[in-house]
Amino acid sequence: MKIKIRQNHKSIQSGLKFELPMFTVLTGENGSGKTHLFEAISNTKNGEVHLDGSLLNTISYIPFGGLNPQVDQQCDPAQISQRVKQVWQEVVNAKQRAYRNQQGVAYSGPPENDPILGYIGNQQHRDEILDISKKLSTPPSQLTEDLVADRISIMAISGGSLFNSQFALIFKSYHVRYLDNKLNKIYAEDGISDAPPFLEDAEFKAKYGEAPWIFVNDVLEKLKLPYTVNNPMNTMRDTTFVFKLIHKNSSIEINTNDLSTGEKTLMSLALAIYNSTGTRDRAGFLVLDEPDAPLHPSMSKLMLEIIEEEIVRKHKIPVLLSTHSPTTIACTPANALYKISASDKAPIQCDLQDSMKILTYGIPNLRVSTEHRRQVFVEHTYDVDYYEALFDIVSRREKFTVTPQFLPPHTLNGSNCDAVLEITRKLRDMGNTHVYGLIDWDLKNSPEQQVIILGLGKRYAIENYVFEPHFLGLYLIHKKFVTPNVLGLVDCNSYLDVIKRIETDNSSLQIIVDHVQNNISWENEDTIMVKSELLDGSEIEVRKEVFEMKGHKLEDLIKESWPSLRSVRSNNGGDSALKKDVINTVINDFPGLLSKDISLTFSSIS
Template sequence: MRIEYRNDYLSIKKFNPVDVPDFIVLTGINGSGKSHLLKAIEGGQVLVDGVTGGGTLFSAETFKLNDDTGVQTHSIRQAKEQAWRTFDSGVRARLRQSADAIADQLPDLVRQAAELNVPLLQLPGGGVFGQYKLEIRGFLSPISSGARMHDQAQIYPSLLNMLMRLPYPGHDLTRDEFDKYFRVSDGERALLPLHLGRVIWSYYVEMQANRNRRYTNLEYGSGLASYSDEEFFEYYGDKPWDVLNSILEEFGSLDYRIPSPEGMDSFLDYRLKIQSKSNPELSLDFSNLSSGERVMFALVGAMYRAGTVERFPQVVLLDEIDASLHPSMIRIMLSIIENILVKKGIKVILVTHSATTVALSPDGSIYIMNRRGEDRIRPSVKNEALEILSEGFVTLEKGLLLMEELDKTGTCIITEGYNTVFLRRALDLYGVEGVTVISGLESRTGNRQLRTLFDFFARVPHKNKVIIIWDCDVAIDVESVNNTYALQIDKNPKNKVARKGIENAFHEDLLMPFCDSYPSADGSERFSFKSNCKRDFERMILGRNDVGDFSHFEGLCKKIKEINCS
């Protein structure tokens, strides 16, 4: 696909057009304009393959299935009747008019479709047949205004989906044929099913209605149009709940299933809730799931639609939907995008800050967003992208080397900068054994790199325990998981001369030789630790080797010992 500038949008200014694969993983530093680019594509300020309609944009908050608000059975029957009236009273004549232009070709085209076992409108071909296909698509595409707004917005897309399944032209459809091919629930041109409960219940109502007609024919000889179960499944596809549960089984990481509606009264209303496999008494809405589970269920929905409908958005824009996913889930997400969505003809741009996503992405799919310049979007490789994401720490090779080093130790500690020497001495003085403070990373372990490291170890399977320790002045909002623990040096409120950094954990008197003095507003003298004296202070403390100097570390050492022994 080609991405090209059309108009300015926020930080997106004129840039050189770039030809990229149909699926790219776009990354870069914060503030480089990645989200602005997606918004610009959505709004048409940036074009993808010349598509002026923009793209369908999802964030981590919007890439999810909606809770089911309930399906009224009578509304399904009414929708089908209204669709038939719309088709029979106006659409049929328009289809016949288009078919007249290729009347001499139609018999041969229908024969080709039958031989290839594909719907007529999905046969390749240009010329007058290509024009015929374009006319039908154009006529039945929804528009936003006009006297028939409801028909066009709600019914026309469903009619087009029906025509896309037919092995022959649609202008001579009988009512029985219409009932066979029309689906009430598939009108949206969307990546995700907007109302999964409606999909399930519409199918079930049709299935039960067919069985009722079959029974009536057997009992009374009525001659109603009906099918055997095998014929019904051939025309309508497999049961949606079975298909969805099969996809869930393939994922393997979701402890939920879609309960079958079979046995329910098809004349009653219906509301979908998913069921826990480990606790069958527990029924949940999609909003009750974790953020990662919601994303995975959205992928389940996308896979289901990919197997049941033919019309999708041309361009899908995904803004960090992977932020809460485990590596195994990220692998599934990438596989679905590459092997299902792209093969359906969908162009996909995935913006990410996840090192795991970059590491698992297909070769040739990585692109970097530059903050400025005319080459805003440029091809990259995994190592460069990982360097950018982690500010020079976790490239694939460095991550693997670090994992190899950790495998040689028991419990290990990674901490900010040169805190390593203080923590190593504190553990020694308090007799904590079997714990290694990793050295050699001092120049690459600031606050942000520690967060990257925590995310890395929280997601990548490892046997040994990893403890990440932050300074007292850093706000951390992570939970210990996957043998990866988050600790923080407690704030020492009595230390007024060093209010941040590891120096805050020591008594003021020890810091005084390394302080500047200045008068305060009340005329008293105040002191502040000189940051350029850090190494001098370190040498002095290590030289004293006094457990009393490390009294503020006692609680931290106790927590480390508990983790190591757990």
């Protein structure tokens, strides 16, 4: 994701350029300019954000303290129709004024140039009308009240922002649309002439999204909040809906005002996720200023997990947030940590230790416990990056009792493998029980005390996990080096389509595997297939050659098959660039598709 600042904004100078990953946690001292930077980015007239070459026009900025939901207890459906009519009346008035000034000439050009837009005084309503017009390819002056009522977003009805749209209003609006659509279907089936059009259930869900109460309850479950929300489905269309929170254990109704500050914040987050990822009000980029400020440390971890899982990974919406919390920093994936300084406003990547130094500067008696850390020596400096990233990814699904600190060996004798064995043995013999060695199998290595073999008896080296055929295929599609159709997914047009396909049909993985393997010129003509067990419980069948070939040789072979992969390189990354990028993109997107061997290896570090 590439970001550019066009104009000066407070302490942020024009011309500032930098790149960020899809999920970024930014820290820095007070006064370093985090809030100024967020304000500059979120102003689309100033901030220019490109994702995969496309300009993002919808940037939602939630300032400090913005996670504060307006939880109205009830909604009368008359409110909904009244607010829709308010928006429509502005259109009617604008039409009349524009018609007089245009001397009765009807407008037929592009929606954004329609003269009536200049006569709609409410900015939010004007933007909503223009959005509806663009989606329908119809000028605003040619819209009808029915079209507006059918297409208007909930946020436009509520007059709220992303995070304070009202629960009761959202739920009741969806309920009204659902019942109206069912009624239209009955009219059509009964043969009533001129019956309004209706949508089948799948079409309705595609247009209006999942029922908000189902989505919110699912998010509350993931946030480990002990509540469920009610819904209006067992009520009449025109009755007032009263929003309630129900405690799971006691079944007691909880007033939303009785929630703790942290619980209200997470409730707001659940609502924001629904608003920002929906089919109608989808955000292009989400920027949050210290959303974790009111949260207990345990809730900070849940907040990060739900943002990364639901917004970033599932819906492919980039998120940038700031924090001053050491807990949040400690729970952040390694590749997502960035810092900013007062002298250099461009965010730069940093590690956990660097972030902690910033947050604990001037507090000499504060230290981070290393009781649950283990030093793990690996064969190469590049391996440190691979294993750190893989551990962060697997940790989203699996719980580990210790946290490994991966280190390269610093001895001068022998190969990298020998160096790991030498330093591990020396430290072990000195009584250090918290140090481990982690080496590749190489078809010959054997485990010993505090020395772990990756893929023992199964795979040659770490490359044989990173370049597993399904990950290679997903990466080729992600980078647009091939189309999904080339790898057998004929009904998919994009990487996002492939993600949705895999989520609903896991057999798609084997299709990708087979097509990838058929495109590689193998040395051995004999095809021996072996099963690969994945973290999500699924299995795929892969050529044995993929697992037992030397890692570097396998990488060379796939580059020969897809020369475009040679373009993936970095200035100082050596031959690690491709492996790093595969890990940070498709493996990060699909942690459940990693081999179980990776998780078992990390579990061996105790």
